[in-house]
Amino acid sequence: MSPVRMSAGPELLLLPLALLVLQASRCHGACVEVDSDTEAVANEGFKLGCISCKMRGEVVAWASVNWFFKASDETNFSHLYSYENQDGLIIDSRFYKRLGWKGSKHTNDLQDGSIFIRNVTYNDTGTYLCIFYRTLQYSNYDYPTITKKIMTINVVPQFTRGLASILSEVMMYVTIIGLQFWLLVEMIYCYRKISVAGEEALRESAAEYLAIASESKDNCASVQVAE
Template identity: 80%
Template sequence: MSAVQELLLLLPLALLALQASLCHGACVEVDSDTEAVANEGFKLGCISCKRRGEVPATASVRWFFKASDETVFSPIYNYEDLAAEITDSRFYDRLDWNGSKHTKDLQDGSIYILNVTYNDTGTYQCIFFRTLLYPNYDFPSNTSRTINITVVPQLTRGMASILSEVMMYVSIIGLQFWLVVEMIYCYRKISAAGEEALRESAAEYLAIASESKDNCAGVQVAE
């Protein structure tokens, strides 16, 4: 493989790596945040990825809540057939759908709490009721997520969060540095190959010219 071909292969990879943040990846089950700030909004994350991505499905999501001083869960929110329903008076006008849009094949069942209060501290449960639609039969399945939420006056960041953010930036910088080094290496390799090709062409030209001169001299002697 020539140096030019290697560079052409590396360029798309470099562009993809630099623009990875703009791409839409596959479904990833990310855990929800667990610390909400009073009087602000908060996203209750709940993601359940479909294991058979090629199989069509329908799903509904139900949310339940158990306050810190309660012993049983109470239904607070339902989302089914693209319609939402708040079922607990404590959350009237304070819950909004923040999950998958314009589809019944739900994989993100997150909701958003408006104007968080200290009474929202407790345990939340999110349950996916999914039905996989095979040609000859339907296969129902349930998936649940449990989230313990604490309401605080202001947001605090744990050491793990800080370290993960630092590592993310270090990884991005390291990747970009590696790409720059690869580009420089390929450029030098192409330049060296070009100079070598020029030297070979020049040597070949001189050889042809010398051979032509010898042939001409031979013809003159023969005459």
Template identity: 70%
Template structure:
């Protein structure tokens, strides 16, 4: 039974490492070119430095149109509920496209329906996050800016290509990390198995030796 427990402990650790890797957060920059008349996702991702720490976050979006000098609040999301705050400009054209069914937001993206040329400008995405530790809470925030250009026909810019390349590099890096962790876990399991077998063999030899001595004692007594 002890040998089985020794094998199960590193295996459980290996599974946990794999789960953490699967849930990894990667900050990918948003595309910056939208096509008039189509939908467009404004990506805004803010990863926690400590993924195991529970947190509650809210996201605020602001917009400064091309030629203007001040930002206007356009969208707010918190407590799993989103509100469009600039109905005159965006009406019902904004929709939440980030983290769902959780208060612990890391993806604060929104989606613009039926993009118009008036949507050209700079968007500001602001995260307010409260990290909950065992004995205290810690407030943190992050702000990202996206300069959007609306065109009549889609063209693939260098920023989009670089973002896609960085995304694939990050995914490959995470997969390599997972392979290293699995090899490490396998070696730990193998070492634990060999140790358990040595202990079992030593225990068996000790019992066999003791039985032999007992039999010899009984023979002499007879």
């Protein structure tokens, strides 16, 4: 019985490690509220970012998004776009056939309300307002929330990267590398801890096996003396 336990030891040590890797691969990325770019290039596409993270991930929520636009020579906002129940509607005629949804696909977990403008023109320069209407649905009541994000977009003939954009990209890569390093350290730590526990179990099994063998030898010697 003891030799069987000893041979199965390494395989048992690899099982928790494999489960850890599978669990890590199933994890979903966390929601991060990143500011939208503020510089668009004429005649190209441009994504207007608007992210509103749901703070209570375990609570079911329903959400809708509305966009508003105010040109540089205007004083009031006009309704630009509406997204609700997985259906988007372009309201401002200046953006007909040029505007599309670029955010989350599920209304009950809507956190990204970004839109995309095709064939940007200089007339698209101005201020954009994104409003998230979210209702957290608890067991006894509903809790409505409103999140507003405002951004000023400037249309230029050629793209020039600003310092904020470069820093944001650098921080993104640093975060990704840091998370990967942390996961690697956790996997190594767990593997070593399991290895030490397995070695102790193997030593105990070996000692038990030797004790049984020694006892059996002593019993055989006693029987021979008695004969």
